Amino acid sequence: MRKKKRIDTGEKYMRKDNRLIYIGFILVLVITVGLSILRYDMMHTQDVESDVVASTEVRKEQASSADMKEDLSVYDQDDPDSVVCFYVTVMRGDAGSDTDHSFAEVNNVVRFVDDSHFSDDVYARALVQVGDESGPCMGMLGYGATQSNARIRVRGNSSSVNVQKSYKLDLDEEAGLWRGQSNIALNKSAFDVTRIKNKMYFDLLKTVPEVPSIRTQFVHLYIRDETSGSEVYQDYGFYTQAEVPSRKYLANHGFDKNGYLYKAISFNFERSDVLKTIDDPSYDQAAFETVLSCKGRQDHSKILNLIDLINDRSMDINDIIGTYIDRDNYITWLAYNILMANVDTTVQNFYLYSPLNSKKWYFIPWDGDNMLHVKEDEMEGLSENYGKYEHGISNYWGVILHQRFLKIDTNRKQLEEKVDELYRTINPESVQAMVDAYNRTVEPYVLSNPDFYYLGHTFQEREQILSGLGQEVGDSYLAFKASLHELMPMFEATQDHGNGNVTLSWTEAYDFDNEDITYHVTVADDPGMRNPVIDTFHTLTQMDLQLPSGTYYLRVTASSTSGKTAEAIDKINVNGVYYPGVIRFEVN
Missing domain, CATH: 2.60.40.10 (Immunoglobulins)
Incomplete structure (x- = not known):
């Protein structure tokens, strides 16, 4: 529900190839985890286990479900100290085609009207090339190409009203893949003055069992707009590339690429007149996708059956969450978003995945740039936009799945135990160490034009927000504890x-x-x-x-x-x- 206004362009900096900052972060993390355990024991009285697993790989492999055994080698190229340069030349498509548009027409699209998603995609053609600050590099995507190899459009919903846009690049099949991906999302994160939250959200998630993460990469974007006659690249500044869950994502992560996959657009786990099977004579795909966007197997009967089960009050919710929704995955997904204060995850910003020959559904997170948002909102005068219930478990009370689960004492206790477990390693000290390490990479770009011009904050204000992100995890943890004893909201x-x-x-x-x-x-x-x-x-x-x-x-x-x-x-x-x-x- 955030309403901020900012825009788009930046300055060149040399690519950073050394990994010293990342290694330093790991050393700091190991130290801070140990200190935080002592601090946790002194400050909190909850009876929680004290064992801390030091290895990310070990923790990930503790995931209990065989269906979600993630191939961790997919993260081998992840390096928070690196910045990859994308060079995009925008071209008008063939006359009369869906890409017969100028770049100005692409950028004029608004996908958020009256606080609601509005699908209005306008495409142009594009030549996508990857390299470093010197230009496209041999052996990388698009090197030496002169013809378009992709489509480009604006991505995001509420962020589409900003001058600085986020973009989606759809690579042609002949173009090949970039790191196993053909759908490249470049996020400006205009609502995040730090520009590091989205990557932090998914990098921290890589250490959490039971919930898969996605790959991210810091990007410096250059665009040459041939549709306006430009012959030179313009600096569009700093972006975060985020891997988009798709069939390729499922295959890359070791999951079932033939499975069911849906992106929540505005989905509250209730039946809707537009949610129908494909063979229903009145089925309307465009209407269906205002609620759920199908990214996998084209058969809606399985997801509709899940919705019916959740809304059947005669069914024990603990039978549903266990048999039809993986219990460990669900509780961990809920606990992680609560701890990270990622409140915009009630009806959107997640995917639902189910392997072809399995009854179970799993949550895959999406979009973390609005996590740990309290201090920035206070500084921008946006705190009053949020309801008093938008924290802890009360934030999820309006969704029937979560409400039915949370009404049971033992379920709340299990959720509390999971939040406690996560807090041992994802806490103020460890998160602040990560913030400081990532900011050393990001800051030279964000504090240069075009990004600094549209940042909406001074250098000092950004520093204040950055220095408080770690403590926001602690505040979120305490807010969750308080919510366990609060009065739940109503409609x-x-x-x-x-x-x-x-x-x-x-x-x-x-x-x-x-x-x-x-x-x-x-x-x-x-x-x-x-x-x-x-x-x-x-x-x-x-x-x-x-x-x-x-x-x-x-x-x-x-x-x-x-x-x-x-x-x-x-x-x-x-x-x-x-x-x-x-x-x-x-x-x-």
Whole structure:
């Protein structure tokens, strides 16, 4: 839900080939892990195991499911100290083709309208070449080529409104592959002033069992726009390339390339009118992909069966999470995102994968550049955009899968144990050491134009944000612990019966201690609730009233007998201002 505005271009720096910083980071990490264990024992009273596994490879290979045994050799080329140069020449495609566009037309696309995803892809042709700061290099992708070998479009949703764009490069089959990939995502990470979070998110994940990661690479991008008559490359600055989960991804990581794979676009694990099997006469692929984008086997019956099981209240959720969703993978995925405060993972920013001959589904993470976002949001005045529930387990309460799982005491306990386990090695000390190491590579690019011009922060402000990222992990850990004892949020709704008669309703706020709950109901003609027309307290979850015709706003706040409070999960945007816990309704 972030609304930031920034843009695109940078300055040349020599490629860094030595790995001294990375080696130094590993040494610091080993030391800080030991110190953090002592600190953890002194500061926390939870009864957790004290064994720490030092080797990344050993930890990864502890993954319990044979279906998700990852081929770790896929990460052999990963080097956080390196920056690869991409040289992209943009060309207009054949007349009348889907690539018959100028680069300006490609860049003018906006894929996010009224806080919703909007598919409006415009492509041009491109020649993609890889090299170093001296230019394309022999033996690398596209060297010596003069004809286009790919398509280019803008990628991202809310980030597409920024001047600095992220790009997707689709390599032609004849072009070959770059590191086993034909779909190259170049992320500007315009909402991350540090420009290191996305790579950190996936590099840290490589040390976590049960959940696969993706490969990432820091990139310096140069673009020559032949569609505008340019004959020289322009510096587009610093990017992070992220491996896109696809059939090739599955094969590269040792998974089943013939399996099922979906990207969550706006998916809450509930049935929707647009989610249908391909053989349904009313099936609409474009409508289906507003919820789930199919990246694997073209057969939706298996994912629809999973949705039906999750929504069948007669089914034990622990039978579903175990038989149809891998339990270790699910709990670890949830724990990792909670610890990294990656709150935008409720209905998007993940993939679901299932091998062809398996009942089980697995979570594959996607997009971490909004993790550990609190300090940057505070500095930019965006903290009020978030609801009070957007932390810990309450952040996931609005999704039926997570809610059903989290209502069970033993499940919350197991999740807590997993968060504790991760926190032994992913903690303020180890994360801050990683931040400092990665920033030594990234900073020369980010503090040069074009990136610095559009950064939105001063050098000092960026330094302040960077220096606090480690502590944000600690804050997130404590926020999770607190959420285990908080009142869970609810949803609001209204029904207009005509003639001014309206029913207001809301779901029950859930209390793990079963305390009595009272609801503070406010109705006003402005979203800030400055002039309420209804201001009352209720113990039920519904009330009827009569109102004059017009536009109104509803806010319900729950409170328990011990003083715990919760607001609704709902949120509206009015004239660019977010109002958490509020919905709008009309009376006729």
